Amino acid sequence: MIEPGQPAPPATLESLQGARISLESLRGDGKAIVLFVEAECPTSRLALRRLQAVSASLERGGVKLVAIHQDPPDVAAHTMRSCEADFAALSETEPYSTSAAFSVRTVPTAFLIGADGRVETVIEGWSRDAFADIAAGAAAVAKDDVDRLLDPAAKPAFKPGCASKNTLSAELLASTRAAEASFDEFEDLFERGWTDGLPVVPPTRSRVARMLGDYRSDVSLGIVPPGTGELTLERLAVCAVLAGCHPSYFPVVKAAAEAVLDPAFNLHGVTNTTHSCGPVLIVNGPVRGRIAMNAGMNCLGGWNRANATIGRAIRLLSGLTGRGTPGLLDRSTMGQPGKIGFCFAENEEVSPWESLASARGFAQGSSVVTAYAGDGPLTISDHYSRDPEQVVRTIALGGSVAFSPHFYPLVTETVFVVCPEHVSMFAEAGWSKRDVAERIVEGSRRRVADLRTGDQGPFTASLDDDAELTKWLSADEIVLVVAGGRAGRFTMLLAPWVGFGLGSQMTSRVIDEV
Amino acid sequence: MEEYISPFDDRSLERRALAPRLESLSGKRVTLLSIRKPKTAEFLAELGEILAQQHGALVSYDEKPTFTRPAPPQVIERLRAGADAVIEALAD
Numbered sequence: 001m002i003e004p005g006q007p008a009p010p011a012t013l014e015s016l017q018g019a020r021i022s023l024e025s026l027r028g029d030g031k032a033i034v035l036f037v038e039a040e041c042p043t044s045r046l047a048l049r050r051l052q053a054v055s056a057s058l059e060r061g062g063v064k065l066v067a068i069h070q071d072p073p074d075v076a077a078h079t080m081r082s083c084e085a086d087f088a089a090l091s092e093t094e095p096y097s098t099s100a101a102f103s104v105r106t107v108p109t110a111f112l113i114g115a116d117g118r119v120e121t122v123i124e125g126w127s128r129d130a131f132a133d134i135a136a137g138a139a140a141v142a143k144d145d146v147d148r149l150l151d152p153a154a155k156p157a158f159k160p161g162c163a164s165k166n167t168l169s170a171e172l173l174a175s176t177r178a179a180e181a182s183f184d185e186f187e188d189l190f191e192r193g194w195t196d197g198l199p200v201v202p203p204t205r206s207r208v209a210r211m212l213g214d215y216r217s218d219v220s221l222g223i224v225p226p227g228t229g230e231l232t233l234e235r236l237a238v239c240a241v242l243a244g245c246h247p248s249y250f251p252v253v254k255a256a257a258e259a260v261l262d263p264a265f266n267l268h269g270v271t272n273t274t275h276s277c278g279p280v281l282i283v284n285g286p287v288r289g290r291i292a293m294n295a296g297m298n299c300l301g302g303w304n305r306a307n308a309t310i311g312r313a314i315r316l317l318s319g320l321t322g323r324g325t326p327g328l329l330d331r332s333t334m335g336q337p338g339k340i341g342f343c344f345a346e347n348e349e350v351s352p353w354e355s356l357a358s359a360r361g362f363a364q365g366s367s368v369v370t371a372y373a374g375d376g377p378l379t380i381s382d383h384y385s386r387d388p389e390q391v392v393r394t395i396a397l398g399g400s401v402a403f404s405p406h407f408y409p410l411v412t413e414t415v416f417v418v419c420p421e422h423v424s425m426f427a428e429a430g431w432s433k434r435d436v437a438e439r440i441v442e443g444s445r446r447r448v449a450d451l452r453t454g455d456q457g458p459f460t461a462s463l464d465d466d467a468e469l470t471k472w473l474s475a476d477e478i479v480l481v482v483a484g485g486r487a488g489r490f491t492m493l494l495a496p497w498v499g500f501g502l503g504s505q506m507t508s509r510v511i512d513e514v
Numbered sequence: 515m516e517e518y519i520s521p522f523d524d525r526s527l528e529r530r531a532l533a534p535r536l537e538s539l540s541g542k543r544v545t546l547l548s549i550r551k552p553k554t555a556e557f558l559a560e561l562g563e564i565l566a567q568q569h570g571a572l573v574s575y576d577e578k579p580t581f582t583r584p585a586p587p588q589v590i591e592r593l594r595a596g597a598d599a600v601i602e603a604l605a606d
Contacts, residue, residue, distance in 0.1 A: 017517045194521060204516040225584075229523035238521040269582035320521040502582045 001103040004120055008034070008113045009101035013068065013090035016077040023066065024117070026088055030062040031114055031138055036099055038070040038107045039079045040176065041162035047108040047126050048083040054135050054149040055087040061139025063112075068092055070099060070107065070165040075183050081192065094173065096166035106161035112138055126159040128152065189242075196312065196319060196340055200242040211237035211247050213514065215254070222261050225268035227323025231257065235321050236313075242320075243313035243341070248291050249306055252369055253313045255509040256281050256343075259371035260314060262507040270373045270497065270504055271324035274331050277497040277504075278339035279314050280374035280415070282481055284357035285367030287511050288345040295347035297485030300377055300417070300492065311341030314371075336376035344483055350420045351482035352427035359433065360508050367511040372415055372479075373504035374494035375402075382422070383489045388429040391422055392436060395491050396443025400471045402495035406453045408446065408460060408469040412499030413477050413506055416440070417492040419484040437478035444471035479506070536599055540570035545597035547585075548577035551604060561601070571599075 002008065012022040023034065035051065037044035048067060055065045066088045069076035073091040080089050092098050102111060105124065112121040112134050120138070123130045132150050135141045141149075165176065186199050194200055201207065208217075217234035224231045233254070240253045260267045260279050270277055283293055294304035302308045318324040326332065332339070348355050357368035380398030385391045395416060402414055418426075418436075426436050449465035460469070472478060484490070497503040536542055544565055548554040554577075562573040576593060578585040581604075593600050 202516075203519050203521070205519060206516065208519050227526050229526040234519060235521050235523065238519050242521065266583060268584060273582065316521065321523060323522075323526060498582060502580045 001105060001109075001122065002111065002119050004118075004122060006119055007117055008111060008119050009098070011068075011098040011101065013092050013098060014073055016073045016080070016089050016091060018073060021090060023090070026066050027064055027113060027117075029115060030064060031112065031120075032064040032066055033058065033110050033112050033134065034102075035065065035067045035110045036070065036102070036104045036107050036164065037067050037079070038162065038165060039075050041107050043126050043159045043161040044108045045079070045083050046156075046159060047110070048080065048085040050126070050128070050150060050154070051131065052083065052085040052087065054131070054141070054146070055085075057141045057145060057149060058135060058139045059087075061135075061141055063134075063139040064088065066090065068098060070096055074185070074188075078183060078188055078191075094165075096164075099164055099166035104164040104166060107164050108161050109164070110134075125161040126156065128154070128157045193325075194242060194320060196316060198312075198340070200316075201244050203238040203241040207241045208234060208237045211240050211245065211250050213247055213250060215250070221254075221257055224261065224317060224322035225324075226271050226329040227321075229321040229323060231261065231317070231321055236317065239316040239320060240309075240313040243316050244305065244309040245313055246291070246305065246309075249310050249313075251512040251514050252283060252287060252291065252306075252310050252367075255369045255511040256310065256314050256371060257317060258509045259369055259507040260318070262371075262509075264505040265371055265373070265507045266504045267318055267322070271318050271322060271330050273497065274333045275375075275497050276332055276334050276336045276339070277373045277375050278336070278342060279311075279318070280338065280372045280494055281311055281314060281343035282356055282370045282372065282415075283310075283343065283345040283367070283511075284348065284355045284362075284370070285365065285511070287367035288348075293345035295345035295349075295483050299344045299347070299483045299485075300342075307343050307345070308341060311338075311343030313341070314343070315339060315341045338374070338376050342374065344417075346481050347420065347483045350486065351423060353423070353433045353480070353482065356479070356481050357508065360506075362508065362510065367513070368508050369511055370506055370508040372413070372494065372506045373497045374415060375496070377417070377492040377494055380491045380493060381489065382491075388425045388431065389439070391425055391489075392439040393443045395422070396440045396471075398491070399440060399493050400444040400446070402471065402493060403498070406451045406460070408451050408471055409473055410471055410477070410496065410499045411473055411501070412496045412503060413479050414472065414496050415479045415481060415494040417481050417483050417494060419488060419490050419492075420482065420486045421489045422491050423482050433480050434475055436480060437475035440478050441470050441472045441475050445469070446471075538569075539565060539599070542571055542598040543574065543596065544571040544599045544601065545574050545576050545593055547589075547593065547600055547602045548575065549581040549602065549604060550577055550579070551581050554604075 015021045076091045110123040114120045135146045219233045221231040291306045293306045324330045362368045382394040448463045448467045546558045565571040566573045
């Protein structure tokens with residue numbers, strides 16, 4: 001083995017990002033601790049984990065810490081991450097000539113190389129005190145600091161290592177290759193926690209660049225609550241890649257991100273709340289056709305890439321960049337399947353009415369995305385009624401359970417996704433959106449006595465039994481969107497989060513034409 | 515392997531030190547912050563009484579405008595200036 005006093009052998013190896021880097025260039029004019037490690041060796045992992053704590057102090061003291069992994073770069077990167085180590089790391093593969101040049105017998109082995117390029121100290125295996133001596137001596141780290149960073153009481157203080165790969169027979173090496181081959185990039189992304197529980201697409205630099213297209217990566221869209229991560233277009237593109245978006249969806253994802261970051265939408269509260277709501281995205285305009293969104297059969301039920309992945313990208317944005325992960329900053333009691341992602345297009349082609357975007361004041365022909373904090377859908381079936389007055393009463397009855405059956409009035413916008421068969425009955429009767437909305441409000445009228453279930457909120461408690469309330473204060477609060485397949489009489493309630501101006505307001509943004 | 519780009523903003527992970535723990539609540543100003551959920555008043559009154567009678571705390575009450583949004587800076591500043599300890603107390 002290379003002994004103290006001997007010159008360190010020169011070495012050029014692959015970085016974990018794929019660049020060729022020499023050990024000498026990493027060391028520069030200073031000292032370096034070169035630590036040979038291997039993924040399957042528990043002592044190597046112990047050394048990586050514990051030296052991470054002291055790496056910044058070593059660096060400040062002019063000692064560069066460099067791990068040389070006897071593994072391919074992807075395995076080495078995984079080892080570093082799983083040990084929560086982020087100091088410099090290089091990868092060495094067969095025939096392990098650098099390890100052989102250093103005559104490494106076991107991993108971990110650490111060589112302290114002086115500014116003159118000579119080896120000063122060699123540590124085989126893990127020895128807390130030996131590393132503490134290096135930190136205190138070579139890097140002039142104060143003893144208090146060393147004791148704080150490398151706890152003298154932490155067990156084990158000593159641990160022998162494993163056989164170094166350059167010493168293994170061909171047969172034993174073959175068995176380590178099987179372990180290397182078991183690395184799975186999708187499992188790796190689960191381990192990183194970059195997922196909502198479903199597989200995600202690895203956000204490689206080239207995929208993210210394709211997602212961005214002509215957009216500049218460093219443009220900021222603001223801060224994503226609740227965890228206050230800054231949303232650059234690059235991070236948004238990462239979320240879109242992870243979610244499985246095609247690059248042609250990115251303008252929609254960008255406009256949707258802008259909509260949910262509008263303070264009126266209150267993404268902080270939508271994410272934090274114990275309620276089950278999540279961002280619901282409704283798309284209007286020509287972009288629907290360009291990216292083949294589904295506004296027809298099963299439009300709320302997945303199996304369309306654009307619908308499924310645009311909604312998911314926005315949820316990953318609040319969950320990852322905004323750190324709104326369930327159990328931490330997402331405090332939802334139940335959640336609901338729409339919180340994985342909820343995006344659909346309005347079926348403007350079958351609708352007799354102005355689109356949601358037009359109703360919200362956007363120019364005909366522009367593509368617009370609208371964000372709404374909505375609960376999971378509730379189906380309101382009415383296949384029997386042949387009179388539109390009857391259908392609208394059924395819809396009102398269904399809608400009156402929004403938030404809670406006894407919670408009157410809501411005092412907030414409520415979305416109904418009206419199916420083509422129901423809307424055609426309204427069209428035949430010559431009813432505008434407003435006509436239907438007014439009938440829904442009226443159809444929700446109840447005697448206060450009928451709303452007295454359990455302990456009362458402040459609204460019904462102060463009223464007489466015979467007083468009457470409607471679920472909504474006016475037709476302005478009824479938001480009708482037409483979507484769904486042509487057959488079947490099912491209108492959907494997307495109930496809102498809390499009202500009275502406390503919760504969330506719908507927000508819309510124009511989608512860039514690219 | 516091609517490098518991955520992270521969806522996280524590492525700056526948002528910066529850890530802040532906790533305030534030093536109070537040795538005792540006796541004689542200390544403890545503010546109970548209502549987030550304005552239903553029935554908060556009853557809950558906080560009960561809690562305040564326990565803190566005052568059993569632990570000798572000087573209890574005061576404050577509130578933020580709504581449970582659905584973060585407390586505005588002026589509320590945080592008021593709490594910082596006027597209390598040795600704050601309990602953000604939920605209800606429901």
